[in-house]
Amino acid sequence: MELAGIPPEVIDAENKRRVEALNDEYDSLGRALHRRGRAIDAIKDKVKKLAVAIPTWGVGTGGTRFARFPIPGEPSNIFEKIEDCAIIQTLGRNTPTVSPHFPWDETPDPVELRDFAVEHGLGFDAVNSNTFQDRAGQARSYKYGSLTHADEAVRDQAIAHNISCIETGKKLGSKAITVWIADGTNFPGQSDMTGALDRYLDSTADIYAALPADWRLFIEHKLYEPAFYSTVISDWGTSVLCAQQLGPKAQCLVDLGHHAPSVNIEQIVARLARFGKLGGFHFNDSKYGDDDLDTGSINPHQLFLVFNELIEAEKRAGADGFHPAYMLDQSHNVTDPIESLMNSAAAVAAAYARALCVDRNALADHQSKNDVIMAFNALRRGYDTDVLPILAMARYEAGGAIDPIATYRASGWRARKAQTRKVPEIASAGIV
Ligand code: AFD
Numbered sequence: 001m002e003l004a005g006i007p008p009e010v011i012d013a014e015n016k017r018r019v020e021a022l023n024d025e026y027d028s029l030g031r032a033l034h035r036r037g038r039a040i041d042a043i044k045d046k047v048k049k050l051a052v053a054i055p056t057w058g059v060g061t062g063g064t065r066f067a068r069f070p071i072p073g074e075p076s077n078i079f080e081k082i083e084d085c086a087i088i089q090t091l092g093r094n095t096p097t098v099s100p101h102f103p104w105d106e107t108p109d110p111v112e113l114r115d116f117a118v119e120h121g122l123g124f125d126a127v128n129s130n131t132f133q134d135r136a137g138q139a140r141s142y143k144y145g146s147l148t149h150a151d152e153a154v155r156d157q158a159i160a161h162n163i164s165c166i167e168t169g170k171k172l173g174s175k176a177i178t179v180w181i182a183d184g185t186n187f188p189g190q191s192d193m194t195g196a197l198d199r200y201l202d203s204t205a206d207i208y209a210a211l212p213a214d215w216r217l218f219i220e221h222k223l224y225e226p227a228f229y230s231t232v233i234s235d236w237g238t239s240v241l242c243a244q245q246l247g248p249k250a251q252c253l254v255d256l257g258h259h260a261p262s263v264n265i266e267q268i269v270a271r272l273a274r275f276g277k278l279g280g281f282h283f284n285d286s287k288y289g290d291d292d293l294d295t296g297s298i299n300p301h302q303l304f305l306v307f308n309e310l311i312e313a314e315k316r317a318g319a320d321g322f323h324p325a326y327m328l329d330q331s332h333n334v335t336d337p338i339e340s341l342m343n344s345a346a347a348v349a350a351a352y353a354r355a356l357c358v359d360r361n362a363l364a365d366h367q368s369k370n371d372v373i374m375a376f377n378a379l380r381r382g383y384d385t386d387v388l389p390i391l392a393m394a395r396y397e398a399g400g401a402i403d404p405i406a407t408y409r410a411s412g413w414r415a416r417k418a419q420t421r422k423v424p425e426i427a428s429a430g431i432v
């Protein structure tokens, strides 16, 4: 079995070509930040601790509802997906965990899977249940809903699936389950909106009851799609009300693509954090809807503002700790998923580093004096900082690649896998 996948010599050779320039740029940025009262090494150390999970479904090519265009050498089972996640972690150093989706990633022996991941330097993040599709041989259909279905037998089947995901997650070493349901309606009158939410709360209480003491349940809301008139868990308000009713282990998950256009997501983040209900994120980007584009590719400023709120929330939480779970949730339709995911994890790190470059004492001072332009500029100064040398140095010191994509390409990983992995079938539907 091939471990890690990219020979250290390749990383070393690639890094050697770039380390002199990196040292020069890092030192120069360090001096500039020092003049602004910011310590570059402290920022770098925080960036080193940033951990963003990779979704197993993200390492395969995604697609639209029209088509999916697979690439040679892409993974076709959970073990191959783990191999690709290991490449991302080996080079990028800020994606130490994988978030599996069931039944897509079902395997007869989860302990074997956990061991395989550990050998590849990876652990498991939240498990994801899937009651938005029917699987072959399933007794009852989710066409008209799952946890909120009018028929108790369908609800029971969906509850049992979620509980089995928790059981598998326990064997994998996960500490959370993310529940996203597609339940909703396409026609006014199709269902009783209040009744559907009541049924959701009853069903989810059963899942909640099966959580181990140190687990969390993340409620992921989404405005629309596949339901186009109403969605049961449509927004952060519904999500937080349900999380409050369920109990302390239930928290809200913010997928950046799951909001109405122009919604102030950073303010939602601040609200949820204030009430201890911010469970985590699915990072991605969007232009029109739930586009699942690469994180930071459309609106990196919004991502920066989200991290600005996260740093504020962390400060307020103090010793109590504040540990939202970070994950990428993207669909890679026209790129090599490994390259997109490395770029995206770096985009998350960049947003975090830029927010760490903000002089928070100065910001607070300007705010207290209502000096609007200076408060804005204090924040903007952070955003305007080119933090790439910090990210590259953090990766380099952790044994990763100064330039992950160049190193990945130099390794020839995908071409090698195209020799040994199953040739992907022409797939029609592409929703991931
Ligand atoms: C959905 C949600 C959710 C779900 C995923 C499945 O974002 O995270 O697990 O897609 O691909 O849109």
Ligand code: MN
Pocket: 220, 255, 282, 329
């Ligand atoms: Mn999501």
Ligand code: MN
Pocket: 222, 255, 257, 258, 290, 292, 329
């Ligand atoms: Mn989505």
